Every structure is written in structure tokens, then in C-alpha cells.
Amino acid sequence: MVAVAMALVLTPGVASGADLPDNISWTATVNGVNVDRTNREAVRLEPGERAQVAVVVQNRGNEPLSIPYVRLEGSVLGLSFYVFTTRVDFEVPAGAKAERLEYEIDLLDLGDQARGLIPSRVVLLDEDGNDLAAQAFRVDVRGDLTSVYMVFGLAVGALTLLLLGAALWRLSTGRLHPNRWRRGLTMAAPGLGLGFVLTFSLSVLRIASPQGRLWAILLLVGAAVGFAAGYLSPNPDASDERYGGYEDADEIPEDSGNFVVDQGGQRLPTQRESEARAGNRTWPLSGR
Numbered sequence: 001m002v003a004v005a006m007a008l009v010l011t012p013g014v015a016s017g018a019d020l021p022d023n024i025s026w027t028a029t030v031n032g033v034n035v036d037r038t039n040r041e042a043v044r045l046e047p048g049e050r051a052q053v054a055v056v057v058q059n060r061g062n063e064p065l066s067i068p069y070v071r072l073e074g075s076v077l078g079l080s081f082y083v084f085t086t087r088v089d090f091e092v093p094a095g096a097k098a099e100r101l102e103y104e105i106d107l108l109d110l111g112d113q114a115r116g117l118i119p120s121r122v123v124l125l126d127e128d129g130n131d132l133a134a135q136a137f138r139v140d141v142r143g144d145l146t147s148v149y150m151v152f153g154l155a156v157g158a159l160t161l162l163l164l165g166a167a168l169w170r171l172s173t174g175r176l177h178p179n180r181w182r183r184g185l186t187m188a189a190p191g192l193g194l195g196f197v198l199t200f201s202l203s204v205l206r207i208a209s210p211q212g213r214l215w216a217i218l219l220l221v222g223a224a225v226g227f228a229a230g231y232l233s234p235n236p237d238a239s240d241e242r243y244g245g246y247e248d249a250d251e252i253p254e255d256s257g258n259f260v261v262d263q264g265g266q267r268l269p270t271q272r273e274s275e276a277r278a279g280n281r282t283w284p285l286s287g288r
Helices: 002-010 148-172 180-204 212-231 238-243 271-279
Strands: 024-030 043-045 050-059 065-076 079-092 099-106 116-125 131-141
Touching: 024 116, 024 131, 050 065, 050 079, 050 116, 065 099, 065 131, 065 180, 079 099, 079 116, 079 148, 116 180, 148 180, 180 212
Parallel strands: 043 131
Antiparallel strands: 024 050, 050 099, 065 079, 065 116, 116 131
8 A cells, every 4th residue: 555655646747738839828618617717616517417618729820739639537646537538629720819619528427436526637638649738627526425436435444444453453462563664664554544535535525625735745644644653652562572672583682692583583492491490490581
């Protein structure tokens, strides 16, 4: 889970308008709302209804512009939860000041795909489906409780509870690894899971849209808190018996004379201890 999160955080986003010349500008509206001006307003999409999409392009160049496809998509944590790609064959002649395209999208299946505040994009595509330009905005999807997005969030929550329960049980029973770095990594996984759960909860409850910066911060903070909790947790009691007070078997000096550990890291009785048990005598073990 830690590796997956790091891959998501380090995945670069798609640059808006990376392949369009500087002499071309454009805007888009969804259901009458300009997506370039929706920092505070989320565009509401109702499953089963039609969404009205309009694209206006200004071409100040000397060459015409062809836009074969327009896509409306929503994704969280780098995972797409709804995608509507429409063939439009939009031709913008050279010198056009405000060439306009209008079309409708049938949102019949949207309720089964997502629910809550979803970071979304309107994307202009070329003939091969590559991005020409994109504008990001927020969408309020009024989807079902049984949508893929909800099921995915609940599955992440259930996995997080299992990881957290297992980690706490190992901590309470002294079964965590005596090495504090290993303990930190063990607790980082459920901490990361809590970051995932918080991200989905804020989205579904329509409190905040999990934009790239927000969810990256939540995941990294969750993992860091979990790692710190494991790193600072007390050493398991078993470590005193297995390693004679040393945190790890690798830290035991070869000439300590305290005891011997086998290949599995289990403590073997020393000669003094064997003699003490046989003769019912107590011998102090040398400390470090």
C-alpha cells in the first residue's frame, strides 16, 4: 500500500494546453457554468439527465485547428471513475474569434460510477486520442450509494481497519518487530490507509474535492503519523528475552557472552543458565 501511494503521489499531472499553440485560446462550459471559473462552485451532474457542454475557441493563427474529440472525465488519486468521450469533429478556421461548439452528454450510467465531489476535466483530444488541452474543475455527482466510487472507498476502509487492528494487536501482545524502523513501517501502512479513507470521506460528504495537492498531503501525513507512532512505540517485552535487552539480534556483540541466538533469532540458554537450572542456583547475566 505504501508503494502504491508513493507511485500515485509521484505521478505527474497532465499539463493544461501543453500541445496547443500560444495563439489559440479556449473556454468550456458545463451546464452553463464556465469551468475555468469554478474555484468555489462545483458543477452539478445528475445521473439520468443530459449535460450541456459548450466549447469556444479563438484561433489567432494562420492555420486551421481540428478537434476530433472532446472528453469529460473525473478521477481521484489518479484513478478514473467516469469518462465520456464524444466525437465532435470540431473545425476552427484560421482567424476565428469565437468559434463555438455545443453538444449533449447522456449521463445515464453516471449514478453507477461516482458520487460526491470529483476532480474533473474537459479535455480536447486529437485524432489519436492524445490530449491537446484540458481545463480542470470540480463536479458534484449525485450518484448512488452503490456506485463504483463508493464501493472502492468502502473496500479501502475495510482494508485499513484490518491493517490497523492487526498492528494494534501485535503492539498490545508484544509481537511487533524489536527494530523500531520495522515497527514504523508496520504502522505506516494503516496510517496511509486512514489518509485514503479521509480523502474519500471528504469527497463523498461534499466537504472538499480531493484535488491532487489535498490528497497527496492527506496520504503523506497519514503515513508519517503512522510511522512515527510505530517508531516511538515501546520495545516489545519479548525483545528483552530474545536479545537480552538489545533491540535487534544484529546489535549483540559477538563477545558479549550473554547468550546465543539460533538462525531464527530465538534465544538459546547459555552454559551458566543451564548449570544454574541443573543445580538450582542463580547466576547473574552480564549486562551491556
